[in-house]
Amino acid sequence: MEAWLLVAQVATLALILAVLYRPLGDYIAWTFSSAKDLKFERGLYRVVGVDPSGEQSWGAYLRGVLAFSLVGVLFVYALQRLQAVLPYSLGLPAVPEGLSFNTAVSFVTNTNWQSYSPEVTLGYTVQLAGLAVQNFVSAGVGLAVAVALIRGFSRRSTGTLGNFWVDLTRALLRILLPLAVVSSVVLLAGGVIQNLNGFTEVTTLTGGTATVPGGPVASQEAIKLLGNNGGGFFNVNSAHPFENPTPWTNLFQIVLMLAIPFSLPRAFGRMVGDNRQGYAILAAMGTLFVVSLAALTTFEIIGSGTGPQLAGGAMEGKEQRFGIAASTLFATTSTITSTGAVNSMHDSYTSLGGMMTLFNMMLGEIAPGGIGAGLYGILIIAIITVFIAGLLVGRTPEYLGKKLGPREIKLASLYILATPTLVLVGTALSFAVPAIRDDVESTSIWNPGLHGFTEVLYAFTSAANNNGSAFAGLTANTPWFNTALGVAMLLGRFIPIVLVLALAGSLAAQGSVPVTAGTLPTHRPQFVGLLVGVVLIVVALTYFPVLALGPLAEGLPR
Amino acid sequence: MATTRGFARPYGVALRYLLVATVALGIVYPVVILGVGQLALPAQANGSLVSVEGEPVGSALIGQSFTDENGEALPEWFQSRPSAAGYDGGASVGSNYGPENPDFLAEIEARRAAIAESDGVSEDDIPVDALTTSGSGLDPHISPEYAYQQVTRVADARGLGETAVRGLVDAAVQGRDLGYLGEPAVDVLELNVALSQLGS
Known part of the structure; x- marks a missing residue:
């Protein structure tokens, strides 16, 4: 493959994102800073019973997040259990309890892990009224929490962080919905379907029959990507030609996944009153993204491993219209944000290529990460970085004029420990408990040997990081995985949110420390x-140890 | 009582909020897009159907198999890539074979032998897309190389001149989008529709 094709594709993407950075970032900052409510927003606040001027402490903000998410889980669960009596269900029965729990949690936590195969499990009502709604609101929640953390930095000596319901409403009505409408129409023009036709049988040229699926796909697809959700309307997600018909829709989908996360550093810089801080965060995100993309693409083009060598290339699980470069760009984007959509099967990637998709999630999905979650994730790492730098030179760490004392560092440390704990404990339990291991090995694992271990590791990494992509050979619709991954998704979403909001509260309560000659500059290349x-x-x-047991052991030359 | 109210209050707000959101985002939004699609872009919105003499024979975007009832490849039609879904549009799925899976290796070898025999080519010259399954199991495309490889077989089976069939492939090759996005490809159903009209 000619290298210039690859470079041109990435350059196009970089150009589009660069053009969007300032206007979109400024728009997001304005959205959450403006004192004025729009007319229909005021109407909404009256209907749901919210005082939009009511500022909330971090505890009250958190209670709003948790209440809304709990109600969301119960609602999506109930819709699935009642599917048999709902309209437009395509004759599908109620979804079983364990799967309903897993799926409800999955969409509310912005994970969109799919233990089920949509075509044979979910009708249009559950897809629209349940899942599509959560695609919007779970993204809105992530954005709101990130904004609350930014306010923690920008506000001084205050007990409040804003109002959750107002932030959520503005995220939905001023950012996500308008972008989703425009994006849906673009995707429609590219060939993504939007109908209520169900499955249509046609007689083929050979006299046989073929099935053409239907569904309201375009509206779902737009928010699936914009909100970094990733739950496909069809089983194979964005590999399905009705979700992602052409190479240009593929690039458009990648732009949708990255536009908001890569513009958030600008909104952050603007809200804390120093755009250079935003550029520094952007530079760190961009560096990690480009290096990771280059590694994954290189591994796939080299195509080592017995199967790819035998076939003449790493094309198993990849679509002809995309080829390798458009597949790896999508895969990197999807796993390094919290999207988890796939346009090619990660399970069939080369061992080291598949490892890169795992590694992207293990980075904590911060480069640029999911909508909102990526920004608060990297700001936590920035706090740890300032702390380590402070230790090196023996000074009290400060970031953006806030002292980072024991309480702040404890919260940040717990944040970076939470997800890895879920991943490693979940994976370990799957193999350490004999009864579970027998079930995992006999029922769930698809590929034999080391690759099977990686399938399980990938599942827990994806769930705990709220990504949602899979080494999809794994049969996850079992009592163990539905439960364990459901718990991992819940804790992986809400423990970090609790810690971030607590941190935001404690930062907002502080005054501002003046910058001195001894303050570590946080906007420089250093x-x-x-x-x-x-x-x-x-x-x-x-x-590293767990990667050594799976993809490294499988992929390194022997 | 005041504390109970204070504790329960966010749940009432959350429930009302979710109901409003469900109506606006779960019903109105997709229905508006449905309207736009059906009125402004009906061909795409309904699945880019391909018709022969007014009857739909499939979607240009959804791959099909061109086989007999036993699943044996019919030599007179251009063949699609192998599919883990058996080209069942109601159940998209990839093989999810890892790179070292012995079943995967065996399938590659079996396909290689079968295609070398049917197309009369060397086992070393078969393009990679002919030996591997796609991600969706519904890939509508093959590489131009694989399409050209099948020309002789298709022409022989139909008693047509190779030049005429090759001309159809020439016309069916789609380049990269904008010249650099994705890979060149041939839509198998559209090519076979053109083929069916060549004979008549």
């Missing part, structure tokens, strides 16, 4: 380098 280094060291120390 800090960007430190930040990237801390990310890599934390991830390498945490995950």
